[in-house]
Amino acid sequence: MLRLSHQMASSAALLFFMAAAIIGGSARCFASDTISADSAISGSRTVVSRGGNFELGFFRPPGDTNHNYYVGIWYKKAVSVRTPVWVANRAAPVSDPASSQLAIAADGNLVLINEAGKLVWSSNVSCSCSSSSSNVAVISDSGNLALRHKNGGVLWQSVEHPTDTWLPGVRLGMDKITGHVQAVVSWKSYSDPAPGMFSLGIDPNGTSQFFISWNKTIFWRSGEWDGDAFAGIPEMSSHDKYNFEFVSNENASYFDYTLQDPTVISRLVLDVSGQARQIMWLPGADEWMTIWAEPHKLCDVYAVCGAFGVCNEKSQPFCSCPTGFRPSSIRDWEQGDYSQGCRRDHYPPNQCASSAVHGKDDGDAFLLAPGIFLPGNPTPAQASSAQDCRMACLRSCDCNAYSYGSRCSLWYGDLLNLQQLAVQDGRKFYARVIGTWRPSGRCCTSQPLHHVCIEFSSVQDTEGMDDLYLRLSAMEMPRPKGPNKRTIVFVSIGAIASVLVALSVVVFVLVKVIRRRQRSTRFMQAALEGGNLVPFAYSDVRRATKNFSAKLGGGSFGSVYKGALPHGGAAIAVKKLEGLLCVGEKQFRNEVRTIGTIQHVNLVRLRGFSSHGRERLLVYDYMANGSLDRALFGGGGGATAPTLSWRARFQIAVGAARGLLYLHEGCRDCIIHCDIKPENILLDEDLVPKIADFGLAKLLGRDFSRVLTTFRGTIGYLAPEWISGVPITAKADVYSYGMVLLEIISGRRNARSWVAEEEEEGRMSEYFPLVAARKVSQGEALVGLLDERLRGDGGDVDVRELERACRVACWCVQDNEAHRPSMEQVVQALEGVVTTDVPPVPTSLRALTDNAGFTSARSLVLP
Structure with missing residues (x-):
C-alpha cells in the first residue's frame, strides 16, 4: 500500500512538471514578439519586441473610473511609468480583457473581439491569403506593430495609423496619390484615449510646414522648414540630439x-x-522632460477651454468659468478635458424673447468680466453710447457679449479663446518667443546663438483694452438689498443697544492701540535678533514700507520696496513676490524656512517673511550701496555712483564667487540661482557683495529649471543649455557669472550701442566677450579690456589679477558645460591658488562676424 502511494505520488509529480513545462512553454510563446493564428493575447498576456523596447497588450488608462480597457503599445524597459504611444481601439474600449482577444482572424486581419464576441477593431486590409495561418503580427523595437504575410510582405502597420504620438523613424505626412494625410490626434482627456479635438499634420497644400487644428480650424503653423528648423520653432536648431528630414x-x-x-x-x-x-525621458529623475512645446503659451491654443471658458496659465487648473457660468461637464473637467467649456447656470428663453421683442431692460442683464482679453472676430454695430450698444446686444437672443470703447462690438454664439490678462507692475501684457536674438539686433532663425527674441504686446496698444460684458439672466445678477420690515426691527434693536456698542468701541480701540504697540515692539525685536526666521504680520510689513510706497526696483520675481523698522529703526528691503499664486501657504512657509537657514557673508540675509492671502513677502537686510548694476553702469534714479576702483571690483568678483560656491556646495542641497546678473549682486556700506534672490528658484519648484517653456533668466546671461533643452545644472550659474565678470572688468554692458564717433567713421562696436576671448586666447595685452575710467589709475590695477580674472571669465562662458570650471575652481583661480590655462574662444562667440553691430542690452527679463 505504501509502495502504491509512492507510485501515485511519483505519477502526480510527473504530471505536475509536465503541466508546468507546457504552461512555461505557453508563457514563453506569449512573451515573444509575434501574434499568430494560434497565439492570441488576452488578459494580462502581452507580446514584447525582440530587444525589449516596447510591449503590446491590454491596459487601463490612469484615472479611468469606467473600467475601460484598450489594446496599446507602451515602453517596456528604461521607462518606469507606463506610457502608451499607440492605441488600437481608442474609441471602442472593452470592459473585460480576460474574455477579449487580439487575434489573427480567418480573413487574415488583426482583430480585437470584446467580451460579447463582437468585433470592435480591425486592421481592415484586403488580403488574398489562403488562410489566417499565412499572417502574423510582429512588434518591433521601434514601436511599430506590423501585420505581415508569411513571405515577409507588410499588409498593415501601426506607424501608418498614429494616435497622439510621433515616434522617431515614423513618417508623418501626406500621400499625394490618395490625398490621405497622416496626422496625430490628441486624446480626449488624460484618462480617455478617444480622439480629441486637436490634430497635428502636414500642410495638405504641399508646403513644408505643420498645422495644429481644433475641430478642423487651424490655429498654429510651424512655419516652413529651412533645412535646420521650422521658422516658428527656432529653438529646434540648437538641438543636436534630433535629425529631422523633409522629403x-x-x-x-x-x-x-x-x-x-x-x-x-x-x-x-x-x-x-x-x-x-x-519630450525626453530622464532615467535619473524617472520623469519626462519637455524639450520644446508649441504653441509656447497654453492659452494660445484655440478653444483650449471650450465655449465661455477662461484660460489663465498662472492658475491651476488653467481653465475656469466666469461668473454666472459653470462647467458643462464636471466629470470631464476633473479628468482634464475642458473642450465642452462652460454653460450658464440659468437662461430663461422667455425673458430673452421678451427683451428682444420689446427692447426692454427687464429680462437679461450684463456683467463686467474683469481682466478678460476681448475675443476675436467681433461684429461691429452702430451705437452712439455704451447704453445703445448694450441695447443692441439685448435685442438679439444670439448676442452673448458686448464691449464699447472706440466702437460698439457684439459677439454672437459661443465665445471662444477668452484669456485672463497677465499683469506686471500694473501693466497688462502678453509675451511670446518670436525667434533667435542676433548681434545685429534682428531676430532670425538661421543661427542658434542661445538667445531669443521676446515680443511684448501691451494691452494698451491693442483693442483688447476695452471692457467685456457677458450676458446673464436677470436672476443670476447680484441685486442690491433694500430696507424691509426686518431691517426696521434691527434698527430699533440697535438704537436700544447703542450705549453698549459705544462702550464696546472704546474698549476695542484701547485694546487695538495696546496690541499695535506690542506688535510694533515685537516686530522691532524680531527683526534685530540674529536668531530664527520670523513670520511677520502683513500689516506690520505694509506699515514698515509705508504701504509699499518707496520702490527700489523690480526683477523677474517681483518688486522690491524700501522700509524701516518702527521708532527710527534700521532700514529693510521687502520683496513682493509674483508668480507664486499657485503655491500653498504651508508649502511657501516650509520652503522659506529652509532658505532662511542659509547664511553666508556673501548672501543677502533673509530676516523674515509674510504670507497673507495671495500676497507673498520676503524681508531682507537693506543694502546701502544698491546693486552692482548701478555701481558699474550708473542709473537707478539717484546720483551717479563713483567709479569703482580695481581693488573694489576684484574683491566684489571674489566675494560673489564665494557666495555662489556656498550655494552650490556648502548647503545641504545644491541651490542653482538661475538668474545671476549685476542687478542680483548687492553691495553693503563696505562694498561687500551679497547675492540676492538665491532661494527663489527653489520656491518656484524643480520645473522652473528643467522645462524649456517655463525658463526664466535675463538675456545676455543665459547659458546655452537653457535653450538647448538639456537639464540645467550648477554650470548654468557659472556661465552667467562669467558674463558678469566680463562686465566688472570692462565697466560696460557686454552688448552696447554704437558710439557717435564710431558711427561717423562707419565702424561698429564689437561684442566685448568676443574681443576678450580673442585677446586672452592670443596672449595679447589685456589692459585694453579694462574699464576706460581705470586705465589712467596708475598702480592701482594689478595686472596679474586682471589676467586671472580675464582667463577665468573666458573659461566660464564656454559652450560645453563640461569645459566650464566649478565655482570652487573659480574661487581658487581668482585667489591665485591654482593656475589657469589659456581658454579657447567659445564656438558661439567665434560664430559672430568681426564687424557685427550690437544693440544695447536692456536686461530684458523673460516672464
Missing part, C-alpha cells in the same frame, strides 16, 4: 526624424490641451 516627391511629402544617440528615449506628443511637445 517631397511625386508620390508623397513627409517628415521623419531620428535620434543621434540610440540610448535616448524621446517622442513628440500632441497633448490633450492642444500643445505639441517634444
Whole structure:
C-alpha cells in the first residue's frame, strides 16, 4: 500500500512538471514578439519586441473610473511609468480583457473581439491569403506593430495609423496619390484615449510646414522648414540630439526624424490641451522632460477651454468659468478635458424673447468680466453710447457679449479663446518667443546663438483694452438689498443697544492701540535678533514700507520696496513676490524656512517673511550701496555712483564667487540661482557683495529649471543649455557669472550701442566677450579690456589679477558645460591658488562676424 502511494505520488509529480513545462512553454510563446493564428493575447498576456523596447497588450488608462480597457503599445524597459504611444481601439474600449482577444482572424486581419464576441477593431486590409495561418503580427523595437504575410510582405502597420504620438523613424505626412494625410490626434482627456479635438499634420497644400487644428480650424503653423528648423520653432536648431528630414516627391511629402544617440528615449506628443511637445525621458529623475512645446503659451491654443471658458496659465487648473457660468461637464473637467467649456447656470428663453421683442431692460442683464482679453472676430454695430450698444446686444437672443470703447462690438454664439490678462507692475501684457536674438539686433532663425527674441504686446496698444460684458439672466445678477420690515426691527434693536456698542468701541480701540504697540515692539525685536526666521504680520510689513510706497526696483520675481523698522529703526528691503499664486501657504512657509537657514557673508540675509492671502513677502537686510548694476553702469534714479576702483571690483568678483560656491556646495542641497546678473549682486556700506534672490528658484519648484517653456533668466546671461533643452545644472550659474565678470572688468554692458564717433567713421562696436576671448586666447595685452575710467589709475590695477580674472571669465562662458570650471575652481583661480590655462574662444562667440553691430542690452527679463 505504501509502495502504491509512492507510485501515485511519483505519477502526480510527473504530471505536475509536465503541466508546468507546457504552461512555461505557453508563457514563453506569449512573451515573444509575434501574434499568430494560434497565439492570441488576452488578459494580462502581452507580446514584447525582440530587444525589449516596447510591449503590446491590454491596459487601463490612469484615472479611468469606467473600467475601460484598450489594446496599446507602451515602453517596456528604461521607462518606469507606463506610457502608451499607440492605441488600437481608442474609441471602442472593452470592459473585460480576460474574455477579449487580439487575434489573427480567418480573413487574415488583426482583430480585437470584446467580451460579447463582437468585433470592435480591425486592421481592415484586403488580403488574398489562403488562410489566417499565412499572417502574423510582429512588434518591433521601434514601436511599430506590423501585420505581415508569411513571405515577409507588410499588409498593415501601426506607424501608418498614429494616435497622439510621433515616434522617431515614423513618417508623418501626406500621400499625394490618395490625398490621405497622416496626422496625430490628441486624446480626449488624460484618462480617455478617444480622439480629441486637436490634430497635428502636414500642410495638405504641399508646403513644408505643420498645422495644429481644433475641430478642423487651424490655429498654429510651424512655419516652413529651412533645412535646420521650422521658422516658428527656432529653438529646434540648437538641438543636436534630433535629425529631422523633409522629403517631397511625386508620390508623397513627409517628415521623419531620428535620434543621434540610440540610448535616448524621446517622442513628440500632441497633448490633450492642444500643445505639441517634444519630450525626453530622464532615467535619473524617472520623469519626462519637455524639450520644446508649441504653441509656447497654453492659452494660445484655440478653444483650449471650450465655449465661455477662461484660460489663465498662472492658475491651476488653467481653465475656469466666469461668473454666472459653470462647467458643462464636471466629470470631464476633473479628468482634464475642458473642450465642452462652460454653460450658464440659468437662461430663461422667455425673458430673452421678451427683451428682444420689446427692447426692454427687464429680462437679461450684463456683467463686467474683469481682466478678460476681448475675443476675436467681433461684429461691429452702430451705437452712439455704451447704453445703445448694450441695447443692441439685448435685442438679439444670439448676442452673448458686448464691449464699447472706440466702437460698439457684439459677439454672437459661443465665445471662444477668452484669456485672463497677465499683469506686471500694473501693466497688462502678453509675451511670446518670436525667434533667435542676433548681434545685429534682428531676430532670425538661421543661427542658434542661445538667445531669443521676446515680443511684448501691451494691452494698451491693442483693442483688447476695452471692457467685456457677458450676458446673464436677470436672476443670476447680484441685486442690491433694500430696507424691509426686518431691517426696521434691527434698527430699533440697535438704537436700544447703542450705549453698549459705544462702550464696546472704546474698549476695542484701547485694546487695538495696546496690541499695535506690542506688535510694533515685537516686530522691532524680531527683526534685530540674529536668531530664527520670523513670520511677520502683513500689516506690520505694509506699515514698515509705508504701504509699499518707496520702490527700489523690480526683477523677474517681483518688486522690491524700501522700509524701516518702527521708532527710527534700521532700514529693510521687502520683496513682493509674483508668480507664486499657485503655491500653498504651508508649502511657501516650509520652503522659506529652509532658505532662511542659509547664511553666508556673501548672501543677502533673509530676516523674515509674510504670507497673507495671495500676497507673498520676503524681508531682507537693506543694502546701502544698491546693486552692482548701478555701481558699474550708473542709473537707478539717484546720483551717479563713483567709479569703482580695481581693488573694489576684484574683491566684489571674489566675494560673489564665494557666495555662489556656498550655494552650490556648502548647503545641504545644491541651490542653482538661475538668474545671476549685476542687478542680483548687492553691495553693503563696505562694498561687500551679497547675492540676492538665491532661494527663489527653489520656491518656484524643480520645473522652473528643467522645462524649456517655463525658463526664466535675463538675456545676455543665459547659458546655452537653457535653450538647448538639456537639464540645467550648477554650470548654468557659472556661465552667467562669467558674463558678469566680463562686465566688472570692462565697466560696460557686454552688448552696447554704437558710439557717435564710431558711427561717423562707419565702424561698429564689437561684442566685448568676443574681443576678450580673442585677446586672452592670443596672449595679447589685456589692459585694453579694462574699464576706460581705470586705465589712467596708475598702480592701482594689478595686472596679474586682471589676467586671472580675464582667463577665468573666458573659461566660464564656454559652450560645453563640461569645459566650464566649478565655482570652487573659480574661487581658487581668482585667489591665485591654482593656475589657469589659456581658454579657447567659445564656438558661439567665434560664430559672430568681426564687424557685427550690437544693440544695447536692456536686461530684458523673460516672464
